[in-house]
Amino acid sequence: MIRKKANLRITRKTILYIMLIISSSTMIMPFVWMISTSLKTTQYTLSIPIQLLPDKVTLEGYKRLFEISSFGRMFSNSFLVAIITTIGQLLISSMAAYAFARIKFRGSDLLFLLYLATMMIPSQVTVTPLFILMRYFGWLDTYQGLIVPGLFRAFGVFLMRQSFLSLPRELEEAAYIDGANRLVIFIRVVLPLSKPVLITQGLMAFMDSWNSYLWPLFVTSKAEMFTLPLGLANLQGQYLTEWNVVMAGTVLSIIPMLCIYIVAQKYLIKGFVTSGLKG
Amino acid sequence: MKKRLSISIVSIVILFTVLLSACQPAASTTIEQETLADTTEEQDIEEEVAEQVTITYATFSANAGHEEDLASLVAEFEATHPNIKVETQIVAFDDYFNKLQTMIAGDVAPDTYELNYENFVSYAEKGLLLDTTVLASNDASSDVGIFYPRALEAFQLDGMQLALPETFSTVVLFYNKDLFDAAGFSYPTADWTWNDVLVAAQAINDPENGVYGFYSPLQFNEFYKKAAQNNCSFFNEDKTETLINSPECVEALQTMSDFVNVYNVMPSEADLGGSSNSDLFLAGKIAMDVTGIWMFSSFADAPFAWDIEIEPGMATHATHFFANGAGISSTSEHPQESWEWIKFITSSPEVANLRVEKGWELPALSDPDYFTAYLEQTPPDNRQAVFDSLNYAIVPPVISRQSEMQDIIGNFLSQVDLGTLTPQEALDQAKVQVDELLK
Numbered sequence: 001m002i003r004k005k006a007n008l009r010i011t012r013k014t015i016l017y018i019m020l021i022i023s024s025s026t027m028i029m030p031f032v033w034m035i036s037t038s039l040k041t042t043q044y045t046l047s048i049p050i051q052l053l054p055d056k057v058t059l060e061g062y063k064r065l066f067e068i069s070s071f072g073r074m075f076s077n078s079f080l081v082a083i084i085t086t087i088g089q090l091l092i093s094s095m096a097a098y099a100f101a102r103i104k105f106r107g108s109d110l111l112f113l114l115y116l117a118t119m120m121i122p123s124q125v126t127v128t129p130l131f132i133l134m135r136y137f138g139w140l141d142t143y144q145g146l147i148v149p150g151l152f153r154a155f156g157v158f159l160m161r162q163s164f165l166s167l168p169r170e171l172e173e174a175a176y177i178d179g180a181n182r183l184v185i186f187i188r189v190v191l192p193l194s195k196p197v198l199i200t201q202g203l204m205a206f207m208d209s210w211n212s213y214l215w216p217l218f219v220t221s222k223a224e225m226f227t228l229p230l231g232l233a234n235l236q237g238q239y240l241t242e243w244n245v246v247m248a249g250t251v252l253s254i255i256p257m258l259c260i261y262i263v264a265q266k267y268l269i270k271g272f273v274t275s276g277l278k279g
Numbered sequence: 280m281k282k283r284l285s286i287s288i289v290s291i292v293i294l295f296t297v298l299l300s301a302c303q304p305a306a307s308t309t310i311e312q313e314t315l316a317d318t319t320e321e322q323d324i325e326e327e328v329a330e331q332v333t334i335t336y337a338t339f340s341a342n343a344g345h346e347e348d349l350a351s352l353v354a355e356f357e358a359t360h361p362n363i364k365v366e367t368q369i370v371a372f373d374d375y376f377n378k379l380q381t382m383i384a385g386d387v388a389p390d391t392y393e394l395n396y397e398n399f400v401s402y403a404e405k406g407l408l409l410d411t412t413v414l415a416s417n418d419a420s421s422d423v424g425i426f427y428p429r430a431l432e433a434f435q436l437d438g439m440q441l442a443l444p445e446t447f448s449t450v451v452l453f454y455n456k457d458l459f460d461a462a463g464f465s466y467p468t469a470d471w472t473w474n475d476v477l478v479a480a481q482a483i484n485d486p487e488n489g490v491y492g493f494y495s496p497l498q499f500n501e502f503y504k505k506a507a508q509n510n511c512s513f514f515n516e517d518k519t520e521t522l523i524n525s526p527e528c529v530e531a532l533q534t535m536s537d538f539v540n541v542y543n544v545m546p547s548e549a550d551l552g553g554s555s556n557s558d559l560f561l562a563g564k565i566a567m568d569v570t571g572i573w574m575f576s577s578f579a580d581a582p583f584a585w586d587i588e589i590e591p592g593m594a595t596h597a598t599h600f601f602a603n604g605a606g607i608s609s610t611s612e613h614p615q616e617s618w619e620w621i622k623f624i625t626s627s628p629e630v631a632n633l634r635v636e637k638g639w640e641l642p643a644l645s646d647p648d649y650f651t652a653y654l655e656q657t658p659p660d661n662r663q664a665v666f667d668s669l670n671y672a673i674v675p676p677v678i679s680r681q682s683e684m685q686d687i688i689g690n691f692l693s694q695v696d697l698g699t700l701t702p703q704e705a706l707d708q709a710k711v712q713v714d715e716l717l718k
Contacts, residue, residue: 068343068346127381135387234369237372242343242344
């Protein structure tokens with residue numbers, strides 16, 4: 001009887017693992033192809049059948065990448081913009097979310113719903129008016145032009161508001177009784193309790209800013225101000241693309257994201273685990 | 280009651296924003312009307328005061344490895360024109376026109392910019408380009424006779440020369456000599472027709488090894504060419520109606536789709552499975568490929584012998600002629616300097632020689648001396664076919680709402696390729712939609 005149950009468990013687990021391996025290999029396949037293409041010579045990038053392990057492993061793609069484009073400059077541009085956008089977004093959306101969640105003023109619900117409605121507008125629609133606005137400010141081809149429009153995200157506010165709403169009011173009331181004002185409550189009580197959602201929001205902000213293509217395309221014209229996605233796109237010619245160079249660039253551009261995600265993952269999981277405990 | 284009111288207000292607002300964003304006119308028509316700047320007055324002022332002037336030049340053909348070439352050309356230009364500085368803006372082709380339109384709408388249009396022929400007409404018709412005829416007549420050193428006449432005409436509208444031709448390319452038939460030898464078939468010649476292609480393709484076709492005889496995609500560019508090869512014209516005389524569903528055009532499309540669906544000598548879009556025809560040609564899986572001369576450098580290291588020939592015709596020959604031109608924005612504040620720059624980048628000997636040497640497209644100049652070096656490079660041996668093709672060159676049928684027309688026709692061609700529509704049905708339906716665009 002017990003053996004039957006154990007067998008069933010083992011079979012179920014095996015099936016589960018097999019399904020997981022299959023689905024994860026489908027997801028990993030593009031990355032494997034990307035890394036292997038970055039190590040090929042131009043000729044073999046598109047050979048059929050697909051060669052996952054290149055016959056001739058070479059760093060030619062990487063060398064040529066730095067020859068053709070100012071990759072280092074674009075990398076640091078992307079990094080700067082992404083970091084500042086992330087920090088800015090976290091600050092702004094958490095403060096706005098706290099106001100929507102805890103401060104009762106007339107029309108706060110309506111205002112919040114309207115703010116949410118802006119999520120309905122696709123970014124392609126707002127790009128041209130935003131461009132004209134940036135031009136009036138004289139912010140074309142500048143870091144401000146790249147960063148400022150990305151600081152405001154309705155989705156971040158929504159996420160944080162939901163998380164703040166779920167925090168018990170008693171904690172804040174206790175702090176209020178002890179003599180804290182709103183700002184202190186926000187910084188000392190609410191934010192530390194919202195670490196997981198802050199990290200999630202920060203991750204999303206960083207990823208969006210890092211991968212953002214449409215806005216930097218329009219706002220920058222000088223090659224020194226390009227961000228990574230723009231630089232990688234410029235490696236593709238009208239008729240001909242050296243895919244090993246493009247893949248080399250892509251591999252390098254993924255590394256910061258990967259590092260940040262690995263580091264943040266620890267906090268995320270810790271946050272989920274400890275949120276169940278009291279105190 | 281209050282909650283209901285606020286919810287209904289918000290839903291109306293949301294609906295409104297969604298409708299507003301859906302009401303965007305098509306990309307090609309969002310450019311506002313610009314009035315042609317009065318150039319003569321500015322010209323007089325510029326000629327008197329030679330101050331430091333910076334002009335911008337937007338381009339899509341200088342990326343993917345040619346940035347240094349462009350930079351060296353800019354340096355040469357600035358050396359001979361010390362009062363002019365040129366700032367280049369290089370954008371990848373796929374996004375180039377989006378970005379250009381946004382810049383024009385935002386009033387920061389570059390002084391000079393590159394255009395391909397297909398987009399030239401919509402920019403020209405909206406008055407965004409400066410007429411260079413006045414600038415040319417005031418300039419003693421300029422001679423429009425140095426340009427290849429076909430290319431020069433391509434960038435004229437209503438008698439105004441709105442851009443100068445920068446480069447041109449043609450489309451030819453590439454064939455894999457090794458595959459032909461293996462099948463014991465003789466190579467294509469300049470007077471081949473589609474029937475000859477079919478016979479050869481059937482002989483070489485080897486589905487078990489994934490080898491196809493032939494490839495010429497069912498897309499807009501190929502279609503108008505095949506239609507012209509069968510003496511079918513796309514539009515009627517005054518461009519108020521399309522004639523794409525006339526018997527000759529239908530026959531042309533029928534022949535194209537038969538290659539895929541009846542004789543199976545050509546891979547369909549599904550068979551290609553994401554790789555491009557040039558990839559397959561390079562892998563030795565397609566014996567005859569119709570593609571542009573820009574592929575010479577990527578095919579140069581192919582592991583088999585190959586050559587080119589003028590594209591086979593049907594009732595007559597017709598070959599693609601693509602040209603890129605450089606124009607001056609009608610809102611430019613420095614038309615004279617811009618004129619100097621586009622003159623340089625389109626017709627100076629330094630530029631022409633650099634282009635041929637680096638394999639960076641062909642300058643649109645009529646002097647055959649520039650091309651002797653080009654003709655001597657191999658592969659392919661038969662580079663003369665590039666220029667012979669010019670004898671049968673046709674330009675794309677272009678209207679103001681070009682991208683929409685190309686989308687519509689491309690859609691219907693895909694369906695013919697997949698076999699869901701017959702050529703007659705597809706062209707009848709396409710005609711209805713394209714006629715709408717002409718209104």
